[in-house]
Amino acid sequence: MEFNPELSYIHEIGQKPLVYRNIGQQFDIAVKRFPNVEAIVSCHENIRLTYTQLRDQADRLGAAFIKLGLKSGDVIAVWGPNTINWYLTMLAAARTGLLLLGMNPAFQGQEIRNCLQKVDAKAIIITPESFKKQHYFKILKAVIPEMEKASPGLLKSKSIPTLRHIIVDSQQKHRSVWKFDDLMQWAENSDIQTVKNSVHKVSPDSPCNIQLTSGTTGVPKAVVLSHFNVVNNSIEFGTRIPMNELKLCCQIPFFHAYALICALFPAYEYGSTLVLPSEGFDADCSLNAIHNEKCVVIYGTPTMYVDLINKQKILNVPMGIAKYAVTAGAPCSPQLFEDIKSILKLEKVNTLYGLSETTAGIFISMPDESKDNVLNTVGRVLQHQEVRVVDSDGFLVPFGSPGELHVRSYRNMMCYYGDEERTRDMITKSGWLRTGDQFILMKDGYGIIVGRLKDLIIRGGENIYPKEIEDFLNTHPDVLEAFVVGIPDDRMGEELCAFIRIPEGIEVDEVKLKQFCVGKIAHFKIPKYIRVVKEFPKTATGKIQKHKLKELFLL
Known part of the structure; x- marks a missing residue:
């Protein structure tokens, strides 16, 4: 039977080939191209690091991980808000072949236990020891009572049997834990060089990151992403958002794919500077950081922009050279789009649609997007991507008609960690990933999200x-x-x-x-x-x- 061109299927062919690199190799390229460019500025910590300094510190931490006995493929969890040491942990894990699990800073004891059990975590890093009303160390002690008597590195937990190491970013001494600062002093120059020389041994096809789904309806699932997933989606994201050697205001939490795939990792390819206004979202801090650091691009969720707009109405902070807003994480209303441009005085608003299971981005606004498309769509389908919209029986619907969005590409997750049944439910035998979103696909490649x-x-x-x-x-x-x-x-x-x-x-x-x-x-x-x-x-x-x-x- 001849295929009907009026039915909702698009294959967006890539203009450039995909790259076969791991995250560590991608970062090494950035160091060669932008050695003295600031890679990250943490306003609340008053720390600024160039690409070279960041790589060297990450390799020092990576060498310490190896001395702890952690091996390629082991899972290391990090729990806390946005800090330099969170970033270093992520980069060190990637460069040594470890699998990083970022956990929600708001999680409580039972949630932490469930997550660490689910992914067979070997180590957890708490950075910092406490944040706002959350005292991470105390919560963890309640979850793992064996911490009271164990020596560092010799933990044996009944509830989390794989866990051996607890690392805390604190100046206080605690029984059974390693201090983050002490780890940074362990490595000799030869140990650091070993990490640098071994980056190429990490396969691009190996897992690098575990994303916990947002848990809007219950217990989160553990999405496993590969280096190949992450590097290529990050590179392509930068083709839609102006990023060349610009400063990016990152209001979004590091543990989520939106921050990692759309802000942190793309910066490597384009020599951008990541600016952290605060540990957790704070509209005052964000406005001051945008002004003081001369940020050009702002990342946030719709809720963050609502609060930013209301605070700006009061403070009227000069927005300087800020031009672009990137929004994702939840649907954004047309009215909010208009307020972002009129009250924050930004030239363009870029919207992003994707899932943790698809390494973040599937649809993103084009660089020179029309007002109508910005207000009414989630952007245009990315390259190297197949998309289709089907009815409840799995048949294609006509363009412009609602149905469930399915996607197929290199972006699709490797699996749900330790859950073959849920993986099979999510990804069909032919490789289509079911998004669970009611969606409208247009002939020109633009998409409209109707709802879950x-x-x-x-x-x-x-x-x-x-x-x-x-x-x-x-x-x-x-x-x-x-x-x-x-x-x-x-x-x-x-x-x-x-x-x-x-x-x-x-x-x-x-x-x-x-x-x-x-x-x-x-x-x-x-x-x-x-x-x-x-x-x-x-x-x-x-x-x-x-x-x-x-x-x-x-x-």
């Missing part, structure tokens, strides 16, 4: 996608953010509840807000319930945990 399939609300037989209503509510002058969920209803099956966040000192009349909807959206899309919240339950990457909103309503 699991978020679909069926009210009295009408299929309702929350994003459409959320985007509309966000146009109300007193609504900062809006998220819509389905609530069980005896008569209609489900009813709509809109959770909204509003500025301090403002009162929203529920009746007037519903009146605002009349005549602008269909009557069955007008939320029956309105709830005002101060904060939304969300992951560290800004994704709203809608199952928790439902729980909040039912309390």
Whole structure:
């Protein structure tokens, strides 16, 4: 049967061949090209390191890892906010063939135990010892009571039997742990040279990173990515976002693929400087860093931009040479796009769509994007990528029609760590990865995200996608953010509840807000319930945990 060109399938052929390198080799190329360029500036730590200095410190730490007895393929976890030592741990692990697991700084004891058990972690680095209300060391001691008596490197945990080493970035001495600063002093020059000489022995096809899915609906899965995944997706990301020797303001957490694949790793290829405004997101610190460090590109999630905009209305900080905003992690409303340009005075807004399972990016805005595409799409499909949209029976739908997005390329994850069944459920025998997103693919390669399939609300037989209503509510002058969920209803099956966040000192009349909807959206899309919240339950990457909103309503 002849293929129908009107059906939703695109293969975006690459203009340049993929490269067969590991992360360490990629970084060595950056050191040769940009030896004295600042690779990273940590504003809150007052530390600045060039590419050469960063490589040398990472190799010193890598040599210490080897002295601890860690071997290529072992899993090392890092737990904490954005710091220089987090970055060094990541780079040292990659250059010595270790597999890095970045853990959410907000995780609690049971979550930490589950993660370390899931991936058979051999070591954990806590950097720093505490952050905000989180005292990481105390939490870990509660999870691993054996720490009270063990000597460093000789830990034997009943609940996490593979764990041997605990490394803490602290000036205090603790039983059973290694101090991060001490490790940095262990290596002799010959040990460091051994690391430098061995970088090429790490296969580009070997695993380098474990991404925990954001856990918006339950226990996160452990996504395994290879050096090949990471290096190539990072290189291509820089073809869509201007990055050549520019300063990038990184507000997003290191542990997530968005930061690693779209900010940290692309910087190597383009000689960019990564600027860390603060350990965790702080709108004041971000605005000051953008101004003081002369950042050109800003990375953030929609929620971060909402807070940045509201703070800028108060402070009116000169934005200097800042030109580009990159947003991802959750759908961004057209109104927020307009506010980013008008209030933050940025020239362009670039949107990104992807999953941890696809090494972050699948669709990204083009360099010279039209306003219409920025406001209404998630960008254009990246190169070396196949995409298709199918119905519930797995058949292609016409271009412009909604269905589930499937993708196939080198970006697809290696597997879920230790979970063959979930891996098979996610990736078909023919290599298509099921995204779980309701999506519209256009003939020109642009995509429109309709919403998560699991978020679909069926009210009295009408299929309702929350994003459409959320985007509309966000146009109300007193609504900062809006998220819509389905609530069980005896008569209609489900009813709509809109959770909204509003500025301090403002009162929203529920009746007037519903009146605002009349005549602008269909009557069955007008939320029956309105709830005002101060904060939304969300992951560290800004994704709203809608199952928790439902729980909040039912309390």
